[in-house]
Amino acid sequence: MRHLLAATALLFIATPAFAEPEYAAAIRADYDQTLGAMWDDFHRHPELSFKEVRTAAKMAAALRSVKGMQVSEKVGGTGVVGVLRNGDGPVVLVRADMDGLPVEEKSGLPNASKARQIGVDGVDTPVMHACGHDTHIVGLFATARRLAALKDRWAGTVVFVVQPAEERVEGAAAMLRDGLYTRFPKPQYALAYHSNSEGLAGTVSASEDIQYSSSDSVDIVVPGVGAHGASPHTGKDPVYMASQLVIALQGLISRERQPLNPGVITVGSFHAGLKHNIISDEAKLQVTVRANDEATRKQLLEGIERVARGIGELNGMPADKVPVVKVVEGTPTTRNDAPLSRRLNAVMVETLGADRVVPFQQKGMGxxxxxxxVQGDLNVKGYYFTVGGTQQSAFDAAASGGPPVPSHHSPLFKVDPRAVVTTGATAMTAAVLDLLKPGQARAG
Ligand SMILES: [Zn+2]
Ligand SMILES: [Zn+2]
Structure with a gap:
């Protein structure tokens, strides 16, 4: 063992040591001096989707403090856009999402949120940064500050996007509808990252293809005919019909979907009726649908429509009283541009060292x-990466019977903010510097 250690030590001396870029240390110093306090404040004051008024104002003020930054507010609701121009070159968009979630924080952190807020749906709930978006916006500001300090190292334009309502998958579309690509320089590249409580603190990971699944929220109203609970034959029971529907929907997954193409249908909400002995006249279902490709997504959504209608007909409902299916919100799959991902994954290895760049593995259908x-024919190449946020000690404790590492959206959720902000901002700075190396032609 002793000999082996000596040999390893020699090897270390013989191989040129990995050297991180000098701005990594500057970002850490920035975190320790000011950005840590900024995160502390954002974490105490989370806000719900499209209600991020305080957060947006703080981010706008922060971006305005960066020399040369032109800041616009209220883009797509509460969105903020900062444009940093630095001569001729490509345009890179850097995005961070800023909304919290209707979750009561039980993380035990000293700056745990006690906030409550009335959401866009009118419901008063506790609010928590249970997905780490507070670390994303602080990381975006850290990146902006660093790029402003390194203006001799890049040429082009960086558009910093502070996005509302990611948790409702509506904020990005709202900003685009409000002219993100027409009122501001349209990017050739769009970059973003997400904290990851399942990842080791200080590591990054990015796919060279599918990064996230598509998601569609579907509302289904199942009409019935009300009656006395003792006389079901005089009505049409919507609870019975909706129950048949819940079961039948899973047939779309097990019998119709190509088994090698992932897909999920989950009925997350089922509401009907008021009393034991009344057959009500309506049931309501809320469903989430996930897929990894647009063909499967389309197949599942069309299948839900067909099965819902069929359940109505099966139960003898007239054609104008069969269940009604409505897709209320949706987002396509997030795909990284393959050549861009290969290029930037290599930049991550150069910047952070090979041991901090983890091969990407899709573990769920988030x-x-x-x-x-970046979708469709927008002609914007996307690169999205995750940044690990949990220290090895927490994984070790969980493995030996201690508390499990909390997942995103859990009341116990926490990530190491310093690790996420400094790693994310270092990686993002490196990616932008590479894409905006001086002397490059404007990308098409
Ligand atoms: Zn989330
Ligand atoms: Zn999130």
Whole structure:
């Protein structure tokens, strides 16, 4: 063992040591001096989707403090856009989402949120940064400050986007509808990252293809005919019909979907009736639908429509009283541009060292409305990466029977903010510097 250690030590001396870029240390110093306090404040004061008024004002003020930054507010509701121009070159969009969630924080952190807010749906709830978006906006500001300090190292324009309502997968589309790509320089590249409580603090990971699944929220209203509970034959029971529907929907997954193409249908909400002995006249379902490709997405959404109608007909409902299906919100798959991802994943290895760049593995069917910035024929190349936020000690404790590492959206959620902000901002700075190396032609 002793000999082996000695040999390893020699090897270390013989191989040129990995050297991180000098701005990594500057970003850490920035965090320790000011950005840590900024995160502390954002974490105490989370706000719900499209209600991020305080957060947006603070981010606008922060971006205005960056020399040369032109800041616009209220883009797509509460969105903020900062444009930093630095001569001729490509345009890169850097995006961070800023909304919290209707979750009561039980993380035990000293700056745990006690906030409540009335959401866009009119419901008063506790609010928590249970997805780490507070670390994303602080990381965006850290990146802006660093790029402003390194203006001799890049040429072009960076558009900083502070996006509302990612958790409703509506904020990106709202900003685009409000002229993000027409009132501001349209990007050739769009970049973003997400904190990841399942990832080791200080590491990054990015796909060279699918990064997130599509997500569609579907509302289904199942009409019935009300009656006495003792006389079901005189009515049409919507609870019975909706229950048949819940079961039948899973047939779309198990019997119709190509088994090698992932897909999920989950009925997350089922509401009907008021009393034991009354057959009500309506049931309501709320469904989430996930897929990894647009063909499967379309197949599942069309299948839900067909099965819902069929359940109505099966139960003898007239054609104008069959269940009604409505897709109320949706986002396509988030795909990283393959050549861009290969290029920037190599930049991550150079910047952070090979041991901090983890091969990407899709572990669930989470979704992201970042897709809206890069989808279809927009001709914007996307690169989205995750930044690990949990220290090894927490994984070790969980493995030996201690508390499990909390997932995103859990009341216990926490990530190491310093690790996420400094790693994310270092990686983002490196990516922008690479895409905006001086002397490059404006990308088409
Ligand atoms: Zn989330
Ligand atoms: Zn999130």
């Amino acid at each position: 979704a992201e409305d970042f897709a809206a910035f």
